[in-house]
Amino acid sequence: MLLLVLVGIAAVLFAGGDDDDDGDGESATRTTTESEQRAEEAQSEDNPDDIDVPEGEEPGDLGNDERFDRLADECFEGDPSSCDDLFRESDLGSEYEQYGSECGGREDEGQAGGCTALYPDPDFADLRDECAGGDNAACDDLYADTPVGSVDEEFGSTCGGRSDDELAGDCESEDP
Secondary structure, eight states: OHHHHHHHHHHHHHHHOOTTOOSSSOOHHHHHHHHHHHHHHHHTSSOGGGSOOOOOOOOOOOOSOHHHHHHHHHHHTTOHHHHHHHHHHSOTTOHHHHHHHTTTTTOSSOOSSOGGGTSOOGGGHHHHHHHHTTOHHHHHHHHHHSOTTOHHHHHHHTTTTTOSSOOTTOHHHHOO
8 A cells, every 4th residue: 555655746746847946947956066166165165264255145034933033043143054044943934934945145045054065164263273273183173063965064174274185084194
């Protein structure tokens, strides 16, 4: 019975075509590819502090959840982790989810929780500075303490840009 239900769902999805079309002919696949390309460009910066973080848009009234309101305010103030948390933890299709996916109004297209891949997290500014200054232990901490796929993790992994290889938390032992 379960197999029949799954086959039926697959048939509806297949027959329905591309429901990810955003109305202008671009599919979610293209948007994802563009987002991935932008993330790669951000991660190739010499230092995440060199990334231009655009001004956010005031969240306004997105709903009546205190925790999500706090995350939206932090997202607006430039904390990409809060934007990603807001996107992932709020209700599907909610204004909170939309605001988080657009990195607090910094992106026209939703990032599906990928704001940390585009923007440095101000919570890690001191650790980034120490890493950039040659402190390999700080680079290892930056790598370990930041979200996977973030510009901060990448910076820590390359020992503050001093290594051509990604050392993934081994800067102190490798001493590039």
